[in-house]
Amino acid sequence: MALKKLFNGLQDEMSAMLKLSKYMSHPVDKGDNSEYCWIDWMRRYLPKRYSVDKATIIDSKGKESNQIDAVIYDRQYSYLAFNQNGRLYLPAESVYAVFEIKQTLNKQHIEYAASKVESVRALHRTSNPVVYSTGTQSAKKLHTILSGILTTDIGWKDGFGKALKKELKIHTGLFQIDCGCALNAGSFFYDSVKQSVIIGTAQESLVSFFLQLLSKLQAMGTVPAIDLNAYAKTLTMQTSKI
Incomplete structure (x- = not known):
């Protein structure tokens, strides 16, 4: 099987899954179905370390x-996760990337995604040395948490043109949006240093997005080793002599 045909098959599979959302009348049901589809797809195709x-x-x-x-x-x-009544809580140190999932890529949803990622990037992260059998590796420098938005369609008439690029330039620092995929329209990866955008076509939106995402994750290496003592300090504990 040719690689291009395999990639096209994966895109068709995802498109069929997301198409169900269009037939759901309740906004919450639409949102839940879209979230499930994107999460399930990434779980299946990302390396198992993620x-x-x-x-x-x-x-x-x-x-x-x-x-x-x-x-x-x-x-x-x-890995230090807490599941409270079905709501998962993760330590900031464990995070590689965060995504907002909507039906349409537009100005309003870019702004919303930017506020969401800012709430993550503003959190404090620790980094401890890692002990191996052959020695100790110094604490890892903190990476920038990747941010993105995942949708089915795009709301701008010019697609991934001036309107999107304007929004990417506006949201900087903790609010920066790094990437996105509108399955039926294309994908993008933003380089804020070079002030450039890599655009994937509608026919290859999912695969181009996925390969760029993998490249970014590889470049990060691993996450920092969490300082568990920093989290333990939030507890009320006493030390006494014996």
């Missing part, structure tokens, strides 16, 4: 983010 879930992010200082539609996070070095 986990994907809807979650709220917390830090060692007691702060928390808004609820995030899809979080790509690590299980090995920073």
Whole structure:
């Protein structure tokens, strides 16, 4: 099977899954179905070192983010998750990327996604040295958490043109949107340093987005090793002599 045909098959599969949302009359049902489709797709095709879930992010200082539609996070070095009445809480150190999931890519949803990622990037993250059998590796420098928006369609008449580029330039720093995929229209990856955007076509939107995402995740390496003592300080504990 040719690689291009395989990629096209994956796109058709995702398109069929998301198409069900169009026939759901209730907005919450539409949103839930879209979130499930994107999360399920990433779980199946991302390397197993990455986990994907809807979650709220917390830090060692007691702060928390808004609820995030899809979080790509690590299980090995920073896995410390709490499930409270069906709501998942993850430590900020474990996060690679966060995504907002909507039906349409437009100005309003870009702004909303930017506020969501800011609530995550503003959290405090720790980083501990990692002990191996051959020695100790110094604490990892904190990476920038990747942010994106995932939709089925795009609302701008010019597609991934001036309107999108204007929004990307406006949202900087903690509010920056790095990437996105509108399944029926295309995908984008934004380079704020070079002030350039890589655009994927409508026919290859999902695959071009996915390959760029994998490249960004590879460049991050692993997440920092969490300082569990920093989280333990929020507890009331006493030390006494024996």
